[in-house]
Amino acid sequence: MTYQTIKLEYFDEVALLKFTRTSVMNSLSIEMVKEVLDAFTAIRENSAIGALVISGEGKAFCTGAELNPEFFMGIDGKSPAESLDYHMQYYFNQWIEQLENFPIPVIIAMNGVAAGAGVGIALAGDITLAAEEAYFILTFAPKLGLIPDMGTSWFLPRLIGTARTKAITLLGEKVSATQAEQWGLIWKTIPKNELLDEALKIAKKLASLPPHIAQHIRNTYSSANENTLTQQLNYEKDLQCQLIQTPAFMEGIMAFTERREPVFKR
Structure with a gap:
């Protein structure tokens, strides 16, 4: 299937899913989430695939939800809260839950910034690699008066502890890939020009593991x-x-x- 916001490629037993909304720093639209979920189904149904790599094109990995009118005006006669509730339950949250229950290993190759909900996505894989210039930033509280979502509030304290989690959430300070590696937030940092090759190399190794x-x-x-x-x-x-x-x-x-x-x- 041809997608508009993502690209799905196969390298022998490895699937590579890339975000391609480079003009908006790979921010999340409803269309993009639907296409990702469709790609997840295609990968699960392909018995030849033993590992999945998720990455982004351009400068950003994912910068969270696109702040368009749907998020502050509501759609289809629904209030903003009703609209958000529906989309989070049936689309955004499904993304994270499906990764948590994915039948094969998932590698995140974080090519650039992960911001907002993009942080949850970056931490939802089994192994997360990051380009040396990549960084994390939580803009929910200091910029929007919101809490972290897409699993961020579940992943972060388990990985780096409550004190660090609350500090970076409230302050909205950047966490570099190097700092993230030192804290145990990711597996390791990689030069950007080597990131995808390293991710595919790891994925190929994981694809040889016993099923499930x-x-x-x-x-x-x-x-x-x-x-x-x-x-x-x-x-x-x-x-x-x-x-x-x-x-x-x-x-x-x-x-x-x-x-x-x-x-x-x-």
């Missing part, structure tokens, strides 16, 4: 945030007992005994 292991890893660490140690130990035990019966584990054992790399089937 990325989802199991996400669920395991998410449950650890809520469980007691005893509960988490039992969670690990129960899931491990399931996974040890899978073809992936048997292939891993055979590869180990035969001194070769495992070849997992999707």
Whole structure:
């Protein structure tokens, strides 16, 4: 399918989704979110694809929602709040929830600034890489009197703690890619001209993992945030007992005994 606001390409077993609204710094429109969700469906339905890379074209990764009349006047007879409620529930929030439950690993290649809701998107992958000149900035509170959304309020304190999260949210100060790496907000910084190649290289490696292991890893660490140690130990035990019966584990054992790399089937 031909898209107007994004580009979807395939490199063997890796899907590359890029934001292409460069004239507006890859800000989010309803059309763009719909196209992203459609692309997610196409990727999930393609059994040959084992990893997804998300990046942007131009100077920005994503600068959050486009502040057009839909956001402060409402549409289709709805008030601004009613319109926003509908679009967040059925479109914007679906983006983050689908990534959290994506059946394959997701790599974010942050080519430039991630602002506003773009911060949530940048943190929603399994591995986030950033170009050396990229940065994060939360403009919700100091510029608009709003709170962070698209999962930002969930991701940030878990990654960098409450003190740093509140400070950068209230002050609206930039967090450079280098600082983000030092804080543990992202995996690593990469020279911009090497960013996409590195992301695709990592994606190819992740595509060779056993099917659905990325989802199991996400669920395991998410449950650890809520469980007691005893509960988490039992969670690990129960899931491990399931996974040890899978073809992936048997292939891993055979590869180990035969001194070769495992070849997992999707």
